[in-house]
Amino acid sequence: EVQLVQSGAEVKKPGESLKISCKGSGYSFTSYWIGWVRQMPGKGLEWMGIIYPGDSDTRYSPSFQGQVTISADKSISTAYLQWSSLKASDTAMYYCARLGSEEQLDYWGQGTLVTVSS
Amino acid sequence: DIQMTQSPSSLSASVGDRVTITCRASQGISNYLAWFQQKPGKAPKSLIYAASSLQSGVPSKFSGSGSGTDFTLTISSLQPEDFATYYCQQYNSYPHTFGQGTKVEIK
Secondary structure (H helix, E strand, O other): EEEEEOOOOEEEEEOEEEEEEEEEEEOOOOHHHHHEEEEEEOOEEEEEEEEEEOOOOOEEEOOOEEEEEEEEEHOEEEEEEEEEEOHHOOOOOEEEEEOOOOEEEEEEEOEEEEOOOO | OOOOEEEOOEEEOOOOOEEEEEEEEEEOOOEEEEEEEEOOOOOEEEEEEEEOOOOOOOOOOOEEEEEEEEOOOOOOOOOOHOOOOEEEEOOOOOOOOOOOOEEEEOO
């Protein structure tokens, strides 16, 4: 069974750094792209970027390029989303999802809620 | 970026109704179109990919159609568990943009 399990909720202050994770199981982690999607409170879904864990090839949305870093450690089947300096506007739910064989998002993680507040 | 526009933004329907949601792309995307369902407090669920292919385990009351710039999601007979927000997404070119969502509410 394909599963993506994300790390737990985080409460941070503006300016702090953060790295959240997404661990894949039940499939060949290095053979499928993993994507990250943001959902701000009460809003819709926003595509942030994707990574291919096999070679760490990464694509970012222009809206998020330079704002976050997507990485992966294939040895532990885990993808990451990180910020070097959080802002209050980064408060959101963040989902990871696998891209299937036709590049569609097929399996989703449960989400990680990030709250940034002074 | 390709803009995805869904209509309507919300709708009220009754159990048993046939419901259609439309998604329009700002430029042609072939059939690289997916649909997702999201219930409050839950992660999105994948319903349809390649415009008309059902994701494994998704009931056949959901169907999708379209190609190029215009697409539809149809729910043949709305059930209580189908009240949710639905999103389309293009994956023809980066970034893989989403529509703004259509909230399906109980009449």
